[in-house]
Amino acid sequence: MHAKASMGTLQPEVAAARATQTTRTLLWSCGRSIGCIGVDCAVALDAGRPLTASPAVGAAWHCAVMTTSTELTLFADYFQIHVADADSDGDLSDAWTDQAVADHLAVAPDALGIGTSVNVDVSVTVDVLAQEPSDDSAEFDHVVEAGLIVSAGRLRILGCTDYGPEAATFEVPPGGNRVRVSRRNLARATQADVDSHKTPETTEKVRIQVWSNPELTARIIKRWSRSL
Numbered sequence: 001m002h003a004k005a006s007m008g009t010l011q012p013e014v015a016a017a018r019a020t021q022t023t024r025t026l027l028w029s030c031g032r033s034i035g036c037i038g039v040d041c042a043v044a045l046d047a048g049r050p051l052t053a054s055p056a057v058g059a060a061w062h063c064a065v066m067t068t069s070t071e072l073t074l075f076a077d078y079f080q081i082h083v084a085d086a087d088s089d090g091d092l093s094d095a096w097t098d099q100a101v102a103d104h105l106a107v108a109p110d111a112l113g114i115g116t117s118v119n120v121d122v123s124v125t126v127d128v129l130a131q132e133p134s135d136d137s138a139e140f141d142h143v144v145e146a147g148l149i150v151s152a153g154r155l156r157i158l159g160c161t162d163y164g165p166e167a168a169t170f171e172v173p174p175g176g177n178r179v180r181v182s183r184r185n186l187a188r189a190t191q192a193d194v195d196s197h198k199t200p201e202t203t204e205k206v207r208i209q210v211w212s213n214p215e216l217t218a219r220i221i222k223r224w225s226r227s228l
Contacts, residue, residue, distance in 0.1 A: 072124040072168055075159040076116040076204075081124065083179055083208060084111035086154035086169050105144040105181070107218050112146055112179055113160075114206065117186045117226070121197035122204040126157055128170050129211040133180065135221070140182040140207075142224035147178050147216035155210060176214035182207045186224050 074081050084090030090111035100106040104115030116122055127133070137143040153174040158167035189196040189204035196202045 077161040086156040137222045141186045143221040145180040146218040173212040178213035180209045
């Protein structure tokens with residue numbers, strides 16, 4: 001199954017069992033990959049504030065051409081989902097240290113393991129951005145950030161035991177990419193446990209934001225601890 005953004009430049013390939021629910025275009029920038037040939041191009045923002053690029057800028061602008069928001073439902077088997085370079089092994093076997101488990105974040109050069117509070121389906125929003133987003137951690141329970149290398153510009157997001165070739169795959173700039181993972185509704189999901197995915201009110205919600213940035217250092221922005 002394939003889900004295509006409206007301009008056709010970002011095409012997440014989604015496993016049939018974990019189909020993308022919606023892909024929403026937020027931003028269209030000038031760039032050769034959409035055939036910008038030096039004319040002024042409008043940048044369409046959700047907020048409705050258009051920006052323009054001059055002919056000179058349009059001819060040389062090679063940044064990401066689209067920002068999209070994609071909704072997925074992923075099976076968080078073994079209490080984790082993965083963000084990985086689609087063209088490498090993405091081996092996290094040695095990355096789940098005691099500290100990584102406590103942080104809900106395992107880091108390898110080409111992959112990130114995102115810890116979840118439940119071992120069932122979780123709701124995942126993937127935002128591929130043109131630049132670093134603002135800090136809205138006050139709206140979430142647990143927020144972490146780290147970087148990984150995406151060799152050929154294809155980023156894969158999937159459940160721990162999902163079949164890689166059928167996972168959702170996103171076009172991002174080759175090289176270093178920064179990933180911020182913000183999770184909420186954790187207390188309700190934990191309380192409902194194996195039944196948490198049955199209603200939106202108890203489903204764990206995970207937002208994954210990705211943008212081009214060479215910084216790889218992991219950072220815990222906000223920590224959630226399960227109440228005893």
